[in-house]
Amino acid sequence: MDVSxxxxxxGPAGLALAGELRLAGxxxxxxxxxxxxxxxxxxLGLTIRTMETFDQRGLLPRFGEQATSPQGHFGGxxxxxxxxxxxxxxxxxxxxxxxxxxxxxxxxxxxADIRRGHRFVGxxxxxxGVRVRAEAPDGPLTLTARYLVGADGGRSAVRK
Numbered sequence: 428m429d430v431s432x433x434x435x436x437x438g439p440a441g442l443a444l445a446g447e448l449r450l451a452g453x454x455x456x457x458x459x460x461x462x463x464x465x466x467x468x469x470x471l472g473l474t475i476r477t478m479e480t481f482d483q484r485g486l487l488p489r490f491g492e493q494a495t496s497p498q499g500h501f502g503g504x505x506x507x508x509x510x511x512x513x514x515x516x517x518x519x520x521x522x523x524x525x526x527x528x529x530x531x532x533x534x535x536x537x538x539a540d541i542r543r544g545h546r547f548v549g550x551x552x553x554x555x556g557v558r559v560r561a562e563a564p565d566g567p568l569t570l571t572a573r574y575l576v577g578a579d580g581g582r583s584a585v586r587k
Contacts, residue, residue, distance in 0.1 A: 430454045430540070433559045433572040435547045435585050437461075439470070439523065441578030442530035442541075446484070449537035456570060457534070458561050460579075462544040464531075468522035475499070475508055478515035489529045493518040547584050550575055 432448055434441045437459035448455040473481070473493075481487050495516035497509030508516065535541060544564045551558040556573040577585025 428556060428573060429570045430456045430572050432456075432574045432576060433458060433557075433570055434576045434578050435459075435559075436577065436579035436583075437464075437527070437531065437541060437543070438578060438580065439526050439530060441576070442527060442534050442539075444576060444578060445534040445539040445541065446530060446537055449534060449539050455539050456572070457539060457541040458545040458547055458559070459541065459543045460546040462564075464524060464527055466524045468524050470523040470526070471520065473518040473521050473526070475513065475515050475517050478518060479513070482515065484533070486529055486533060489532070490518070490521060490525065494520055547579065550585070 431454045434445055434455060434457045437457050441457055441459075445455045445457050473490075478487065478495075481490070495518050497507055497516045499506050499508050499517050531541060542563070545568065546562045547559065548562055549560040551560075553571075556571060557575045559570045559572060559575055561568045561570070575585065577583045579585055
């Protein structure tokens with residue numbers, strides 16, 4: 428095996444998973460098709476639970492001062508989370524690009540191998556894991572891993 432886990436996609440989910448795997452001592456390679464972050468922000472905010480999780484990991488200070496609000500929703504039904512006990516409120520104006528930057532720095536500090544410009548092209552299932560094929564900047568790349576995680580969005584190439 429080259430690594431225990433290959434994660435395809437360096438968005439918030441893939442980067443958070445990479446950090447969590449490293450905290451558990453698991454080797455992880457993240458493959459991201461984009462050569463660099465876009466700076467786009469599809470998401471704009473952090474939920475209360477996300478704020479709690481980032482606080483547990485010591486990541487909240489990396490986001491700087493953030494405007495928060497107890498107002499939220501559940502399935503589109505407005506809710507006042509201020510009525511609940513808890514130290515955190517939802518952060519309203521955190522661009523996804525900032526979240527990705529914080530999570531990528533954290534995952535790298537923990538030893539995650541994040542490879543940008545690597546496009547997933549296929550997989551071969553094996554009895555002991557998976558062989559992952561990608562197009563890398565220097566040509567084709569093959570990695571063997573025990574597990575493959577598709578964190579590459581709604582049109583996931585891994586799921587296809």
